[in-house]
Amino acid sequence: MNSVPIRVVGLSGSLRKASYNSAALRAAQALAPEGMVIETAAIGDLPHYDDNLWVAGSPPEVQRLRAQLAAADAILFVTPEYNYSIPGVLKNAIDWASRPPEQPFNDKPVAIMGASGGLLGTARAQYQLRQMLVFLNAHPINKPEVMIGHAGQKFDEAGNLTDEQTKQFIRDLLQSLAAWTRRLRAPPAPRR
Amino acid sequence: MNSVPIRVVGLSGSLRKASYNSAALRAAQALAPEGMVIETAAIGDLPHYDDNLWVAGSPPEVQRLRAQLAAADAILFVTPEYNYSIPGVLKNAIDWASRPPEQPFNDKPVAIMGASGGLLGTARAQYQLRQMLVFLNAHPINKPEVMIGHAGQKFDEAGNLTDEQTKQFIRDLLQSLAAWTRRLRAPPAPRR
């Protein structure tokens, strides 16, 4: 059981080419512990959620995202903070993905991190996201909370994470996600 | 001062053609008190917010929205609740509108309402939106909180609001918004 690989889908909430959050997600891919593979999912090509579109049949970009999330063992959100919440584009991806029949966040382990140029480092966005995850019946890990403040000092110009402490926070987050994922998928012990 | 008309821009968070929220916004337009005019703004044609687009110069749809909001005396949000928050498409409009240099929500009076098919009627989305308004330095009214639950029983098939109690809630909300707008724009009395 513990040796079964963990497939994680990572979502970056920023579309900016030189985004610190996309860079943090790439860093996470490189820092993933043995037995964990992190792939990324695109969210910038989804249309705005519209019930009429959904009823007519979800567009192919949505179907691709939903299939990718459904196949994942765990989800990693990497989100900037816009206006004290997550970006609209990331919320839109959640809005599409959450529609019936299958709901791919259901019962999934989740980890959250975020980067910002300022001090608070996306704390406010992360708690709003956690409220959304209650509806989605996902299971976010609580610790560590990875909030990368002053991101401009922690990534180089090419978007490589250079700050060792931040690397360790990300490693700890992913180790915690791996342990939580294994704990949640352990088969219930037989009734005696 | 009190006789100066109040121009409100109303934003519906739903793109669905038969949306209860868009219907509630239309109802608000009809129920506006004397001296208040409510126009609506389109948000469905904005691209996803992308810093690179913004740096390159905001698209015309964004410029139109920003100008419309900047010219308003007050803002009316009419929002469904998706995943315990506001829809991505509405958040995206806020993300675009909030970018420098001018920030059109700054110091603006705001009213919030929402409709949903269920019982809780968008309460959770409204509190998340209120947190965003702290960053935006807007001034939302506290009372009444208009949360239209069981919306399917309160609008007819053509999208007309038929429930008298809900009409009165909306009238009260708009009266409260008008009074708040006048109170906030009163010139400070001269120092004596």
Add this chain to the structure above:
Amino acid sequence: MNSVPIRVVGLSGSLRKASYNSAALRAAQALAPEGMVIETAAIGDLPHYDDNLWVAGSPPEVQRLRAQLAAADAILFVTPEYNYSIPGVLKNAIDWASRPPEQPFNDKPVAIMGASGGLLGTARAQYQLRQMLVFLNAHPINKPEVMIGHAGQKFDEAGNLTDEQTKQFIRDLLQSLAAWTRRLRAPPAPRR
């Protein structure tokens, strides 16, 4: 493993003698599934949290509460909503219980319910409590969310829960808590 009894400590956030929330907690005790026992903990006799008191050695009431929580397999919060959050007296109990060295909520399964005379039924308090549980590294179940509105119609004058639908919600909550508790305590499967 599954046959090991689950000891739950239930905390009511109300001190009122005829409290709907204390009544709901008593109902939960009677409705607990086989293999689950729910005891209650008193919080009304704790002093206000004061760091100086804590440094001097926690009062006996605090020690009793902490020992009771530490010995529990899971926690059940039953909370009214005061001013859109949990009551101060319940927060005070959490503040005392959460102090080092041992932190008795750590890694514990948690369930939440609440009763109110109004319509919304403690929704806002429950989401604020969930944010506190992130700090406490507890693991609240997401579903069902038991928010007992119009409580005056669901309990008789003696404080007995008479509403069958509400009884079923509570049964479902406790079943869900039992399953979650067993899932979280299952030993990790051996690495193969």
Add this chain to the structure above:
Amino acid sequence: MNSVPIRVVGLSGSLRKASYNSAALRAAQALAPEGMVIETAAIGDLPHYDDNLWVAGSPPEVQRLRAQLAAADAILFVTPEYNYSIPGVLKNAIDWASRPPEQPFNDKPVAIMGASGGLLGTARAQYQLRQMLVFLNAHPINKPEVMIGHAGQKFDEAGNLTDEQTKQFIRDLLQSLAAWTRRLRAPPAPRR
């Protein structure tokens, strides 16, 4: 109107003798702009809120607090963060003060600040408090948000605020509160 003094009641959420938050409140008293006087209110001697006590007639400590708040022109909350929210003892004071008939927070201007030994400096507690203020129909200022992190480096051993930047933040907060209070109490201009 502008020359009428502004009487502020300040509430510290901490009972600790050497509390950074009580020290920040004392600093605010000294830094108050001309025309503003800040008095403090005691909250540590209130009993836990209990509906039965309230029905029997509020205890004298409660009556004193309510009268003090009712007479104030504005309220200043100075709160630590315990478990990602405000302390129970502060919430308890709000719970008592908010009971009918008169509700002394109603329509009052409010400012919020907080100090903590850590990095985030009470951000999470402040947003939870803001949600409570919606119910209370108070009007908190949005800017500046004063979150004093690493408080141990900003106060001396005697509890004097020594950090110049923090002093300026507090001055700005109080200036903003004074302007907001004057703006809200300006008589509506006559209808023309």
